[in-house]
Amino acid sequence: MANQLLSGKKGIIFGALDERSIAWKVALRAVEEGAEIVLSNAPVALRMGTIKELAAQCNNAPVIGADATSIPDLENLFNQATEHFGGKIDFVLHSIGMSPNVRKGFAYDGTNYDNFLKTLDISALSFHKVMQTAKKLDALNEWASVLALSYIAAQRTFPGYNDMGDAKALLESIARSFGYSYGFAKKVRVNTISQSPVPTTAGSGVAGFDGFYGYAEKMSPLGNASAADCANYCITLFSDLTRMVTMQNLFHDGGFSFTGVSEGVVERFNQ
Template identity: 55%
Template structure:
């Protein structure tokens, strides 16, 4: 990471980031930026992530941060994780949920033919796990008053993105949990939000069929271009800090303006050219999506 100004926004705070795997993951960047803004950080992921990721490297970069193994889809794992967190770090001021997976997407199962066992796992790991983290943090009294809970979402929670499949349903559930928990946490001054990030080249994101095209299209449609994982982390730090203590129950778009765009002139011209080029239209399958005449 190049040298950048740091402002001490999280000085004196403690927190835990669930889900970082390697340098490409947004959770990794959030943990690193939180540490560089003065926070003490703990890191958590499933046990197999130790073999396939670089979590120990991240822990060292974050001042030898404690690493807590936890499968956030299991009650007993989450309960144990927060007990361990309390022993190693004490109560915390923020929790970051950066967890998501879909076997249906990984196996490229069409949405109309979802494997329902995998579908339920998608919802559990990618959505319900947030509820589980919040609930067990409260039960173990490990989250301080005035704290911040943050989860990562995507615009497919609200709009259809064909190849995002059952992850769109999971992100919708994730955002609903945020709204449902918001008032229940507010009496302690705890806020809870999601960031809806641009398509980002993470291990999970890159596994989505046609991801490169999604990424390129989004970049062309965003006035400021796609936001990187590092830029997302910089934004996340503000939501973990006291500067945003009255922001809660929000899904905050961090996508270069993509979510507010209709179309750009170059993209309209490109679509028009494709629609009037029969060979090109056939090659990309436009006839399957052509509007009624």
């Protein structure tokens, strides 16, 4: 049900690959709530995914390719987006993450360091680059909202999640540090959402994902939060209803993050 929470707002959504993507769901909800959007992803992802189908469902939103690790690409994206909107931007979603070590099967304690650096650049430093570029170009309105998607592996070790856990920890730290700077400079708020495991194309590629998902479902009092649930939460954080929330890592995981053990898990082990 739409309430026009984002009426008149304009935003950039990074990372929609296909209909399983959280960013895909966020884009649809943002438009439903009255926003105008620009969609962006890396050129290789644009070739692999179905983002043009999403753009058609979002009032023919422009699709502007950008490698989020490339400053020139980001400068071009923000310049084109502000030109398209005829003004500054009100919200940004960073839904970007990839680990070459995970894809190539390197164990964490046998990591390939060139791959590790790429993981950090793609999955965390790109968030810094997005905000540094936006700030340099003065592309965001005051009280704009910048969000990135994280996971509890930033705080806890999950076998198979590999160097992505380190990347998420860095991502959350960048949100706090840049949130401080951007808040004082432009009243821009910066947060991360620590989401339940979701069977996206990227998430399903992590070794043991089905185990993560099933365990979290049994541990969480409310169950796992879906991609659609996450999209709804993002909308509230883009809206003016949360304009005093910044520098936070916000758990959106059905209570998993604060549950020591559940009866369902105990019963499973007692069988």
